[in-house]
Amino acid sequence: MAEPFYITTAIAYPNGKPHIGHAYEAIAADVIARFQRAQGRDVRFQTGTDEHGLKMAQKARELGMTVRDLCDEMSAHFQAMCDALNISYDRFQRTTAPEHYTASQAIWRAMADKGDLYLDRYEGWYSVRDEAFYDESELVEGEGGVKLSPQGTPVEWNVEESWFFRLSAYGDKLLAYFEANPDFIQPESRRNEVISFVKGGLRDLSVSRTSFDWGVPVPDAPGHVMYVWVDALTNYITGLGYPEKTPEMEKWWPANIHLIGKDIVRFHTVYWPAFLMSADLPLPKTVFGHGFLLHRGEKMSKSLGNVVDPLELAETFGVDALRYFLMREVSFGNDGSYSAKAIVTRCNAELANSFGNLAQRTLSLIFKNLGGELPEFNGNSFQEEINLAEIQYKELAEGLIPLFEKMDFSQGIDCWMRAVYACNQYIDAQAPWKLKKENPERMKDVLAMLFLQLRDLAIAIAPVIPDSANRLLDQMGIPADERNLGSIYENTLDPYTWYERLRQSGFTLSQPVGVFPRLEMPVDAD
Structure with missing residues (x-):
């Protein structure tokens, strides 16, 4: 029987429509999935959307919509992107699905049973855009002396009651795992960054919020919802039927590859492995942090006006031409540019x-x-x-x-x-x-x-x-x-x-039809 192979993308945060970076990751994961199938392996490919958190609640208020309606509308755009780009996913997992609430609460209880969760008060710098807390030492100074996260996003001082995960107890265990499993973090540059971060000492992690209610409720803690990374990361096992010992969990977990952007490597190689260790679950075999896709050498942003709709690119040049260019032009793992x-x-x-x-x-x-x-x-x-x-x-x-x-x-x-x-x-x-x-x-x-x-x-x-x-x-x-x-x-x-x-067999070739038409430069091209 063919050896199982389970690959996932990061789940996209749907507070806006898909951009070319989402398409790049989905296409790369699809190439891996198709390549493994072509070698005779039994492949499972999961993608989806990460629909909780303060950003979604804020966006819904801005648009005068319910958060649920916004999630339904925006998630559909991401699924449509995957379908249009010929992404051969087996499951599109949404974090607002009932089974995901069950899985997230189950892993929470497992961590609580291990004694790794405790209630305390959080005071610190929080980035709404990153859905992440940062230590003072990690902040950078922006224009006018404004404090920014390492990703360059605004941060604000936050004080609230929070559940904490004893991440500090897992530093040595993580380092031992990295040493025993050198292929766990790829490429090598990401591995070195993560090892350096863990060796610098880990602080316990805030894993719940009380300042908003759009999230998975924390079991037996009224008013608390799970901080988005506990909820989001659990999606990889939700689709397998966790917490039940399903045939799918037995067959597909641990995942062979979590394919993610380099900006969320820490969450997948420090927090997620620690959560899994706490819950007595196996760790994924590889986390690969790919680089950013730049537009003519510039990082895309709405303020620069250079955010490109991947479906417009596919419409202009063809799906396969776009797929080929992205896999051919960019050295995978590094940043790359397109025009x-x-x-x-x-x-x-x-x-x-x-x-x-x-x-x-x-x-x-x-x-x-x-x-x-x-x-x-x-x-x-x-x-x-x-x-x-x-x-x-x-x-x-x-x-x-x-x-x-x-x-x-x-x-x-x-x-x-x-x-x-x-x-x-x-x-x-x-x-x-x-x-x-x-x-x-x-x-x-x-x-x-x-x-x-x-x-x-x-x-x-x-x-x-x-x-x-x-x-x-x-x-x-x-x-x-x-x-x-x-x-x-x-x-x-x-x-x-x-x-x-x-x-x-008697096969006779018919009049051949070309399948690779020459492309023309669009009139309004950059």
Whole structure:
């Protein structure tokens, strides 16, 4: 039976519509999920929305709405974004769902039973935007001497009764866990930051609020609602049926990857593991904190007027083009930048001109010169075919696949592009359009070889551009159950079994249709 693989995104805070940063994380998680499925693993992919807290209550008042109505409306926008971007999630978990209240109160009781919760008075700096408390030593000075959080958000002095979690008791346990599990925090730069933070000493954490009531009620503590991070983080096990010992909990927990933005790494690698330790639950295997997506090198903000709707980008350039650009352009884990010009330039050069042109030339030559019938392949003894097969194996089986396993998508796609370039060099050198008259049998070998390699290229890139790759594979007659990454290894070991089976099936190639149109710069582009 296939090994289970559970991946989650951070749940989005829906006090505004989705922006390109939300889309970036969802797309990256989807590429990982599709890549793991293509390796034969049984995958569960969860995303959702984080709907409690003061910001939601304030936004609802500002709009003259009930908080529940605002949550329903805004959560629907995030689910629509996922659907529009072809995100293959298995569950969209909302924190306002009844089962989430049950799970959050259950983990609270488990921490209370451990003796890790106590009632006290909180006085300190609080950021409404971050839903986070900060120590004086963490604050930075803004313009005019205004105090700001480490994220640059406004803070205000807050005094109220609060339940506290004994985070200070978990410093040594966390450091021991980090040392025993070096892959728990990725990339390495985030790991170093977290270790440094924990070694600096942990203070007990305020985990309830009384100044607003939009949240999960604290059990047996009237007037208190859970501070948003206890509630929000619990979503990862809510969808599995916690606190019941369900088959889903047994199968999927602990998660293989929590994919999150770098600004919330602390919450996922310090607070969440401590909560889980307190509740006697296993810790996730990896927390990966990716970088920010910048617009022409600038961080996006409403005040700068550079916040971009991801659905508008997808409408302008196409979903797969957007997905490809984001995974290709940005070194995953680091910050990256995008612009309309960069998207058009990258996708035209690589998808339209290189891979798209290779596919169109190959399939058109088979359709026009052979009536769409796949030729018998006898070219395995020619050095040119041997050389090309070796390049394809190196770049795909030994390059893209292990790099994608490490979530190094940009370098993995770079390997894929080298394989595409090798095929284009091969078709240019062999010139099958000339061989039609000079050596028609050799032409058949060349076209068969190109068909073989085109299949592998489409399968390898399908996690990134699923719609386009699958439309190409549909035209090629490749059965859906033969589009797994393992078939790339099999093609190298025995490249002719599937090809001969397809050829003998009577499949005939129809007039090929291009799947990678050239992009045009929008008139109003930046």
